[in-house]
Amino acid sequence: MTAQQPLVATRDLGVHFRLSRNTVLKAVDRVSFDVLPGETFGIIGESGSGKTTLGRALVCLEAPSAGQVLHQGRDPYELSRRQLRQHRRNYQVVFQDPNAALDPRMTILRSVREPLDVAATMPRAQRDEVAMQAMERVGLSPDFAARYPHELSGGQKQRVCIARVLTLRPSVIVCDEAVAALDVSIQADILNLLADLQREFGLTYIFITHNLGVVGHISDRVAVMYLGRLVEMGETEAVLARPLHPYTNALLSAEPVALPSHMRTSQRVILSGELPSPVSPPSGCRFRTRCRFAQDLCAAKEPEWSEVEPGHWAACHFAGTLPVTSSPVHGVAEVVA
């Protein structure tokens, strides 16, 4: 898998926000990873982890303050302004709240067509046709074309957002909590749709979410973020079954899984304390203030980002030596299979 050219990559990426004269928020701090063509890459994190900022940086909605974002090995910021605008069409985002993403005064057809109108590369009739095709592809019948967002359910609106992104034929779609606001039965529908579209168009997804069930289901590989840093990354199976970082372990065990009491296997780890302020993260390992395994070394020295097992990275001094447990999510997959 290393032979392939990554479609999206980051190299020591940092996105910093200056909050006041002497406070800088490093929302994303020295993050490096590769996303390969056609894969689904999950990014898991809680609020304040910087996952949304990272997602925005990946599609050039946020300029890097340090390091680089690479698209097919090239730095998009080396392109001219016009080229960059065109280049961006390849890299699209679907957001959590379809209500905020759709103009209530625009018909569904116009909303779906809008990216094409902005790009202005085709005649009007062709744009309508492409938009209608995209709508059909996401399962919206043609009679939706003339309707307005308020006439649609949450799931249908999210379909509209997906159709709209599809019109530009992107190669990468960043889904930022794209199913978080939906009820489970609808969420399942949208996840199925996303999987179908991936197969059909060879899409690459970067799936940003706090929901482990979702990320575990659709991702090939996952990365876990904590306070702006990656703490773990690897094949989804490996991360769920043998988490290397204590934070991943806590996150996985906190996920409530619908299983009868006698089938629940793993012991829950409940984190103590609160998320430290991302403006002044703890010294050394950022997770040490809430880590049950923390030692003096963790405060003194920042753990290296290292490949503990082939393809399985972690930033913990004691990665691989700690008695961490597998995710109950993974447990279920085994039980169910």
Add this chain to the structure above:
Amino acid sequence: MDHAVKQPLLEVNKLSAFFRAGRGEVQVTRDVSFTMAPGEMVGLVGESGCGKTVTGLALMGLLPPASSRLEGKILLQGQDLIAMPPSAKRRLRGRRISMIFQEPMSALDPVFTIGHQISETLRAHQDVSRAEARNRAIEALARVGIPEPTLRYDAYPHQLSGGMRQRAMIAIALVCEPQLLIADEPTTALDVTVQAQIVDVLGELCARMGMAMLFITHDLGLVSQTCSRLVTMYAGEVVEEGRVDDILLRPRHPYSSGLLRSLPALTQRKARLPAIPGRVPVRGDMPPGCRFQPRCAHAQLPCTAPQPLRAMQPQGEVRCCRAEELILPGVLPVERAA
């Protein structure tokens, strides 16, 4: 029916809620019935718009009297709350039944300290001095796991994190040691690790105080962790009621089964998720007969007639005429669940 042996703490009997809409009325919930034993943890589960929050607010008597109307009975240890005068009902709230809400930020008054908000609850129901109220509020803060409770007493809501605010909210709700707590999506706005902390605190306090909890949520995982019994609602009606472990393994209503099967964690990675086709019917335009029938894979001719909620053997209740004959998958495939 182990819970029916004792006198139930709460008995909800054919509770229907109506909202005024223009000149007419819209029925939001229909014939909601369930019981809770003292100290029992019951999950009230359903998707958005199914009427679970309205039911919770109705139990509390918090639906606006000018624009809503209730039918049926809500019996708290035999006392009918609907027939009770408003002032008597007010004296029950916060003392015998409490409620916590989804958004811990907007549910707390921003211009009063959390300490004040706890002790005023105490003073509204009990004849205690200011100093004693303060002490008991600090105790309550300590009990919900807020560090340095004496200092936090004087903190304002905006000075606390989301998790701490929800803890403060719990402290307010539990300071009078009620018999029943209604928790309406108390962790939905929180991160998973914080959610785990809050659920932990709630479970521990309920057990210690012998308090019953009605846990309103859309998250079946949370219910399976916290509750022993489960009430599923769909389109304003209770469609299934039973023990959590039973329903997870062998749901008897096609909707319960559909909900469980659509959980991504329970399906093999990358496999197709069994979604429920169609969409929830809108209020005021309900299908005749079984309300789930238009989306149900098992629907037959009898399903077009209205369905009663029927008691099942050995226990539980289902609103489905085919419940006995259908064998529906739960969290496990049918063959594994046997």
Add this chain to the structure above:
Amino acid sequence: MNRRQLLLIGSRLLQVVPVVILATVAIFGLLQLVPGDPAAVIAGEYATAERIADIRRMLGLDRPVWEQYVVWLGHAVQGDLSASLITGQPVLDEVLRRLPNTLLITVLALVLAVLIGVPLGILAATRVDRPTDRIVTTIASLGVAVPNFWLGMILVGFFALGLGWFPTTGAASLTQDPLRALSHAALPALALATGGIAEITRQLRSALIEVLSSQYVRTLHAKGLSNARILWQHGLKNVSLTLLTVVGLVFNRALGATVAIEAVFAIPGTGSLVVASATNKDFPVVQGVVFVLVLIVIGLNLMIDLLYSLLDPRVNRR
């Protein structure tokens, strides 16, 4: 008073400086645009051009405008608002002599607006969409629309000329004869207050409706607090910020409206002084009055800002 509040006062006081400069520059500039020449007015109708030029030189009016301004400001900050062109009297004395009359009707108007507007606002908010609310909101809309000088004339016609309950015109000193001063001030204050009553009623009503339908008020009901307690303790404290803002606004507006009201009631206040001086091109007096009024308004706003930080813990955050 904690350190944060002291810092707040400090920073606000610093902000006063540019505001005062801006306001005085504006008034200086505007007066330059007024047609006519003060020197010509002083010299009289039949004065020669030389005589007018002499007067101009004497008054410093021949110098560039910016220089005139700097000289004026330099004196003003030392408490010397220079002298009237017409009477030669120090402006400050004249302003201070008349200010009590103006402040009396303004403050009285404010008190009336609060005493009447607040209960009306609460009444309407607690009876939303019921007949009481409809009546109150209708009256409030009318109150905003009615011009106060017109109302003043109606009041004079009815209560003073018709019923004879109040004197028609003039003013009296509050310290020497408080009763007579109040009876003189009653009608003009009422005329000034109408807009304020309407404004306070409307703003308080909508703020209180929002608070009473908020999620934290739902929590208060869930805790079993009585409606009265929810309204009077939590409701009012939460709308007090809105109320404070509106009170400040109403005071500023009333102070401005004294120009018309003092004319209607022939009150020797600062409002009528400005009008008279502007007609006579007595610019130093106009500048002096505006300067003093600006200071009063700024002082009041500073006080309101401080009250904010006492009432709302979130204001202190930064």
